[in-house]
Amino acid sequence: xxVISVKNVEKNFKxxxxxxxxxxxxxxxxxxxxxxxxxxxxxxxxxxxxxEALGLIGENGSGKSTxxxxxxxxxxxxxxxxxxxxxxxxxxxxxAGFHPDMSGKENIYTNASIFGLTKKEIDRRLNDxxxxxxxEEFIDNPVRTxxxxxxxxxxxxxxxxxxxxxxxxxxxxxxxxxxFQSKCFDKLREIKKNGTTIVIVSHSLGQIEQICDKSIWIxxxxxxxxxxPREVHPIYMEFMGEKRHQVIESSKKIExxxxxxxxxxxxxxxxxxxxxxxxxxxxxxxxKDIEINEVKICDNLGNEKYVYRTGDLMDIIIKYKMNNxxxxxxIGIGIFRNDGIHCYGTNTSTDSxxxxxxxxxxxxxxxxxxxxxxxxEYLLDVAIHTKEGFxxxxxxxxxxxxVYSVQSDIGVTRLDHEWxxx
Amino acid sequence: MQILKELYxxxxxxxxxxxxxxxxxxxxxxxxxxxxxxxxxxxxxxxxIVFSIILRAGIDKFYLYLFxxxxxxxxxxxxxxxxxxxxxSQQDLIKKIYFPREVIxxxxxxxxxxxxxxxxxxxxxxxAFSGVHIKLLGLLCLPIIMFVEYILALGxxxxxxxxxxxxxxxxxxxxxxxxxxxxxxxxxxxxxxxxENLRKIFMLNPMTPIITAYRDIxxxxxxxxxxxxxxxxxxxxxxxxxxFAVFGKLKRHFAEEL
Numbered sequence: 001x002x003v004i005s006v007k008n009v010e011k012n013f014k015x016x017x018x019x020x021x022x023x024x025x026x027x028x029x030x031x032x033x034x035x036x037x038x039x040x041x042x043x044x045x046x047x048x049x050x051x052e053a054l055g056l057i058g059e060n061g062s063g064k065s066t067x068x069x070x071x072x073x074x075x076x077x078x079x080x081x082x083x084x085x086x087x088x089x090x091x092x093x094x095x096a097g098f099h100p101d102m103s104g105k106e107n108i109y110t111n112a113s114i115f116g117l118t119k120k121e122i123d124r125r126l127n128d129x130x131x132x133x134x135x136e137e138f139i140d141n142p143v144r145t146x147x148x149x150x151x152x153x154x155x156x157x158x159x160x161x162x163x164x165x166x167x168x169x170x171x172x173x174x175x176x177x178x179x180f181q182s183k184c185f186d187k188l189r190e191i192k193k194n195g196t197t198i199v200i201v202s203h204s205l206g207q208i209e210q211i212c213d214k215s216i217w218i219x220x221x222x223x224x225x226x227x228x229p230r231e232v233h234p235i236y237m238e239f240m241g242e243k244r245h246q247v248i249e250s251s252k253k254i255e256x257x258x259x260x261x262x263x264x265x266x267x268x269x270x271x272x273x274x275x276x277x278x279x280x281x282x283x284x285x286x287x288k289d290i291e292i293n294e295v296k297i298c299d300n301l302g303n304e305k306y307v308y309r310t311g312d313l314m315d316i317i318i319k320y321k322m323n324n325x326x327x328x329x330x331i332g333i334g335i336f337r338n339d340g341i342h343c344y345g346t347n348t349s350t351d352s353x354x355x356x357x358x359x360x361x362x363x364x365x366x367x368x369x370x371x372x373x374x375x376x377e378y379l380l381d382v383a384i385h386t387k388e389g390f391x392x393x394x395x396x397x398x399x400x401x402x403v404y405s406v407q408s409d410i411g412v413t414r415l416d417h418e419w420x421x422x
Numbered sequence: 423m424q425i426l427k428e429l430y431x432x433x434x435x436x437x438x439x440x441x442x443x444x445x446x447x448x449x450x451x452x453x454x455x456x457x458x459x460x461x462x463x464x465x466x467x468x469x470x471i472v473f474s475i476i477l478r479a480g481i482d483k484f485y486l487y488l489f490x491x492x493x494x495x496x497x498x499x500x501x502x503x504x505x506x507x508x509x510x511s512q513q514d515l516i517k518k519i520y521f522p523r524e525v526i527x528x529x530x531x532x533x534x535x536x537x538x539x540x541x542x543x544x545x546x547x548x549x550a551f552s553g554v555h556i557k558l559l560g561l562l563c564l565p566i567i568m569f570v571e572y573i574l575a576l577g578x579x580x581x582x583x584x585x586x587x588x589x590x591x592x593x594x595x596x597x598x599x600x601x602x603x604x605x606x607x608x609x610x611x612x613x614x615x616x617x618e619n620l621r622k623i624f625m626l627n628p629m630t631p632i633i634t635a636y637r638d639i640x641x642x643x644x645x646x647x648x649x650x651x652x653x654x655x656x657x658x659x660x661x662x663x664x665x666f667a668v669f670g671k672l673k674r675h676f677a678e679e680l
Contacts (some may be wrong), residue, residue: 013678069677072520076674093518099442101449110442113434114521189635 002047003166003197004054004071008080011041011066035196037277040066042221043080048214053198055229057236058218066202067218068092068170071199074356086165089115096154100144104135104154107143111158132187133157134180152179160187167191171201179315185210187249205233206375209406212291230406234309241307285396286391289326290384291356294319295398308371310414312403316366318382320393322358329356329392334368334381335373337402343373349387375405425670428522434523437527444536462493462541466548466654471622481612483641486552490640491609491633497538498575498629499600501531505579506593513680523673524666529667531576533570540666549640560639563646567635570651577661584672587679607633628657639648672674 014035040063048054048096056064069075071082072090098107104268108129112122130139133148133153143151160167167188188211202208207217208229217225217234219239221301225232308314316333332347342420348356380400383394405412429436437577448457470485471491481487508530509523516523551554560663586592607629608616616624631654635646 074517077676086519090520093514096515096519097438099444099446102442109434110438113432113438114515114519116432116435116521118431118434119437167486 001050003050003052003085004048004199005083006047006067006071006080007045007068007082009041009044009067009082010039011063011070011078012037012039012053012078013073014038017231018091021361024127024388041070041077042338044218044221044223045080046070046195046216046223046256048135048199051192053192053200053212054212054348055212056199056201056213057203057208057215057233058224059204059240062218063221064218065170068168068199068201070166072154084166087116087162087209088166088168089159089162089164090170091156091159091380092168092170094152094159098143098155103142104146105130106132106255107154108158111155115155115159115162115164117162123194125163129157129216130159132161132183149177149180153224156184160184160191162296163191164196164198166199169198169202171202178224205229205237205404206406206408210231210408233404233406237307237309237402237404238305282310283396284295284394286383286385286393288324288393290329290392291321291323292318292382292384292393292395293321295382295395297401306399306401308401308403310372310374310407311401314368314371314401316368316380316382318364318366319362320358320364320384321361326358326386328354328387328390329358329384331356331385332362332381332383332385334383336379336381336397337412338377345379345381347383371403372416373403374411374414377402425524427664429528431522432522432525435525436532438487438534439525439615440536441528442608443533447537453485456664458537458540459544460542462489465489465492466544471519473536483552483554486548486554487637487641488638489548493538493541493545494571494633495607495609495629495645496637497534498571499604500576501534501579502582502597503593503600504534505530506577506582506596508579509587509676509680510590510593512571517680523676524580524669526578527669528576528632530583531572531579534575535572554641555643555645556639557645560643560645563651564639566651567632567639567646569655570654571632573662574632577658577663577665580662580669584669584676587672587676594639596671598619601626601627625637625653628654631657 015038016035043069044063046054056067058064060248066075068090069092070077071084072092073086074092095107095111097110101109102110105126108126109119109122110130111117117125122125130136133150133156135150135154138146138150140167143154143246146154164372167317185207192211200208200212212229214225215229216223217232218234224239225235229364294317296304296317297306298315298317299308300315302315319329330347331348332345334345335343379397379403380399381394383391383398385391385394404416436535445455448454451457451658453460466485466489471486473479473484473488478484505527508526510525515521516526572660582592582596606624607627608624613621613624613630613634635654638644638650
């Protein structure tokens, strides 16, 4: 039985270039009222069953938050219809109507009343709300004396104790400290088990995978993919990674265009197959006796990819060209997180591969069978240098890649482990 | 009809908004809630001085004559002018949370209404001292008149608040309109002063029967004519129905317009 049914929903926004607010402005500057109609949602349909949890994912501006607002009836669709059975509670804005001078308890009453609860219903829930918020000692103090964490805890406790049939959540599970967050998740699971239908909008795919049975990826106002979170998310991540990769590449191109002369650029264009890397001198040094022509990161199928899940296979491929004869070069890689932490680095010499002989032209594969790096953005350095460390060609931050994880372990890397509890 | 049921479910929200408004009104002032009583009392003192010493109107106990009409009028006027900004001033709530939007003008008008009731405490005291004998039946009529005025004010406030979202000038226009309206309602003068041939038009003004009824009871110590009451009641209901209809139509785009 479906609790939420969304049928062919379309929503347009008028985007005014220069909107006249008052009568004078509207009359005098009639031509100012130009607006453009932007289609935010272009025919969305889906259903959610009772007790099911749905995750909505998508880029900023894809329309997912608008969809959520339509579902709460803050806005109404231009076309199509949305049907929701039962009481809807939304965790879009926490602490609505909080009054700083009133006590925590009084604010519980105000806030819960905005969700449509009567005094009796609030009385019945009061103890649950207070104990969930862990604010027993402060509940009679005015809310302005609360820290922001306490404030959010109180607000969340009210919203989650409304006992709605449908709970709509927009990107708010980032409240409180880690222990309160996990408590919120437990609570969400509990109310889901009790039959509440949940819809979550979030950028944290991990959170969605923890709770949701289904994910919908919305892209530019239409549904791109529907399915199990673990099936939809990799496709989405890949798409996003590809997109980011393109952005980085094009910005690099612009940068190099600014540096180089136009003539060189033309030469470059005609010489597509064997282009030297477009890297500024700050990020590259060495005498170029051996030159690195190309670096790419590939997945297990050999496809170039820059988004990985923790534990995936990841290959780094380095193409080189020998300009001058060299003996025993050392090949190395380094991986840095985007905040500068050196996560891993090795080279052929450290790995006791002593007699490296390179051909005139060729490629090197550095295969990581299990990339255990945890969620984050990483940068890759590659280098070929002499045994003494003198660089033939050193490329810093040559590629960036993203790792995401569905587990919430923290740190830099996942250590292979087992638990043995007696 | 469905909206009425929903509003009933949200009664606690109306209650908390009214409470918040009343408590917040004189927040930070030394006398605090006492201002609710001091305000009308001081007004009365001013009228007494002005109209019994300087501007003698030739009406017995003119200060009372004016006061029993002015207090209900002020409720009506603030309901409309303040009510027109009510949706706009709660935009944070409206853009983020669902609740029946009617709650906002209803609670605003209700809090003005409660304020008027407090002023009535002063009125009763003054009436008792002035020697007017109020009939028991008249006293029983009073809540009916208040109710009629309430629904009338609510109807206008709903239209004003919804339209102001789309057209912000209305807030300022209403300031002038209500002022003119006050002079077109027999508050400072008896209806008998209006030329005979215009009196029919004056009775179309929904506030005329209401003010007349208040004065009948509290000043003349009589009972309002049933016709006066019926006239006011009908105008009130019609206004309220139109108010709900207009509001219901305009509320769908509040979140986008704000």
